[in-house]
Amino acid sequence: MTTTQQHYSPFDCLVVAEQTPAGLLQKESQEVEVLLVLEIELRASDEPLVPLNEKHHVDVAKSNLPWKDRTPQLMMQLTTHRTVFWSETASKQRQGRYLHHSQLLQLNTESAGGLFQKSPKLILQTAAMGELCLVFGAAKKRDECFSAYQKVVSRRGWETPTLNTIQTAPRRRVGLDALLTSDTRRHEHAAQLAETAFQGDAELLLKEAQGLVQIIQHYVATLERQHEFSNAQDKETQQLVGMLQHMGMTSALTPNDTQLARELTDFVRPHLTAQHPVMTLTDVYCLYNRARATHLLSPDDFRAAAEQCHSLQLGISVATLPSGLVVLQNDQYADPVHLQERLTQLLHDHALASLTALDVSRYWRISAVLAMEQLKLVERSGSWVRDETLESLRFYPNRYFCA
Incomplete structure (x- = not known):
């Protein structure tokens, strides 16, 4: 929904989802994303439903608007616990609302008039909202979503007990207890890896990744050549695409740069503080891939996602310095005035006359x-001057400029 809201629709009747600072879904414990559909239409019955606000109360203001039984142009994110629908405004602000899978009563596809014709619709029978209809652009995508739904509902991941619900545990864990313990340790290891990624040797990681990047480029070229001759994918090509997705090689798979940009922002923005608001794009690429472990990104995918951050107004952006060095910076602290204050403070803290x-x-x-x-950068602004000698190149505050 990209215009001023003149009505309310089924999307407004779902529960508002909590988001990360970058606009991603704040997932529950042990919740995992299963499927992402970039464009979908959500429909409900002709009978108006009850709109909800961010506090999960009845939205009185919206309830006075006319009812429209469908919401087009939504992005759907299917997880093990919820079905989340995303709406984006013209200012790139996102709002997510979800249907919890515990509310699902029945799931089926809608039969069409013809004998062999398949309608790209998925019918959800829910406990709170009655019948909801998901309309897809193609029957293939509908069937893929239906298959994913069946797996999610059969596994009932939202009912999986956590370690806190287990009262006693033997010294040697077995069965379900052992699986839960292993899963928890794996998540803790991933969190620790993301935290320590900034302390690693980025140059060494980049050197080790050169062979993998060459493999990525080889398979990307292969898939692009096949795409030029035919849009259809044979069985071998589909298997190749699946392998690339599993390994994180997504250059030839038309990745969702918007989603990846938000994930990148959540990862790097806490480290782009007022004291360290700038990092080279190469360093961020190495550290981000180090945190992802096996699901590596190609340089092209990473660069495309990083360049989306500014247009999405996520607070970070890619900048190319006059020397050609490409950096990722925190927009809040990227101005020369803030940099001048930090350098001046550095002089005072260490009792230096120049830097x-x-x-x-x-x-x-x-x-x-x-x-x-x-x-x-501060020299070009006029606030600092240089003193170039055979010994070194030193920079001093410009006292005439400050005066």
Whole structure:
């Protein structure tokens, strides 16, 4: 919904989902994403439903608007616990509302008039909202979603007990207890890996990833050549695409850059603070892939996702410095005035009269190349001046500028 709301629809009657700072779904414990459908239409019966606000109460203002029984152009995210629908405004602000799978009573596809014709609709019988209809653009996507729904409902992951519900545990864990313990340790290891990724050797990781990048480029070229001759995919091509998706090689698979941009923002923005608002894009790429472990991204996919962050107004953006160095920066602290204040504070903290690129690199723990670019930036603004000698290149605050 990209215009001012003049009515309310089934989307407004779902429960509002909590979001991360980047606009992603705040998942529940042990909740995993199963399927993502980029465009879908949500329909309900002709009888008006009750709209809900962010506090899960009746939205009186919307209930006075006319009722429309369908909501087009939604993105659907199917998880083990919920079906989440996403709506995006013209200002790129997202709102998510969900239907919990505990509310599902029955699931089936809608039969069409013809004998062999398949209607791209999925019917959900729910306890609270009655019958809901999901309309897809193609029958193939509908069938894929129906299959995923059947697996999710049969496994009933939202009812899986956690370790907190187990009162006693033997010294040697077996059966379900052992599986839950292993799963919890795996999640803790992934969280620890994401936390320690910024402490690793990015250059070493990039060197080790060169062989994998070459494989990615080879398979991408193969799939693109096949796509030029025919849009249809044979069985072998589908298997190849599946392998690439499992390994995280998504360059030839038309990835959802918007979703990936929000995941990247959630990962890197807490580290782009007022004290360290800039990182080179190469370092972020290595650290992000290190945190993803086996689900690696190709450089093209990562660059495309990073460049989406500014248009989505996520608070970070890609910038190319005059030397050609590409960085990822926190927009809140990217102005030269803030950089000038940080450099001045650095002088006072360490009782220095001037700074070199090595000084800034050592105290701020950034690369010497990035440190030099930061110093040149304040020099171009006129707030700092340089003193170039045979010994070194030093930068001083411009006292005439400050006066």
